[in-house]
Amino acid sequence: MEDQELITHKTSIVGQKLEKKIYLITQLGTNIFKDWLHSPSILDQAHDEFILKLYFISNRDNPQIKIMVAEQLQLHQAKLNTLKQQKITKFPDQEHINQDYGHFLVLNHAINREESYLSWLNAIE
Numbered sequence: 001m002e003d004q005e006l007i008t009h010k011t012s013i014v015g016q017k018l019e020k021k022i023y024l025i026t027q028l029g030t031n032i033f034k035d036w037l038h039s040p041s042i043l044d045q046a047h048d049e050f051i052l053k054l055y056f057i058s059n060r061d062n063p064q065i066k067i068m069v070a071e072q073l074q075l076h077q078a079k080l081n082t083l084k085q086q087k088i089t090k091f092p093d094q095e096h097i098n099q100d101y102g103h104f105l106v107l108n109h110a111i112n113r114e115e116s117y118l119s120w121l122n123a124i125e
Helices: 027-038 049-055 064-090 094-099 101-123
Strands: 007-014 018-025
Touching: 018 027, 049 064, 064 101, 094 101
Parallel strands: none
Antiparallel strands: 007 018
16 A cells, blocks of 8 residues: 555654554545545445445534435345345245255345345434
């Protein structure tokens, strides 16, 4: 990140010999961070970028919250709709469930996760 001039550092001496690097964000780094913070978040099951962005909003009245939540509501509702359609298509009856029970369980888990996430998003004021 230093090579990209997003951060810089200064060296200070701790004690008599120990060098310590103190990293500082540059103006370019700050601008890129702000752009990232206000960009739409993608869905990623391993990493929830939206949650990280929320962490950096310090003011409850920040208008960006409504924009971010509206984007996430659309993404998660679309994901839920897709999952429910997959369940209907892949598991139309008990016989299909019995033949691929693990897949059925994972799909139900994904549906429950999206429903819970949507419930949480709808509760944000």
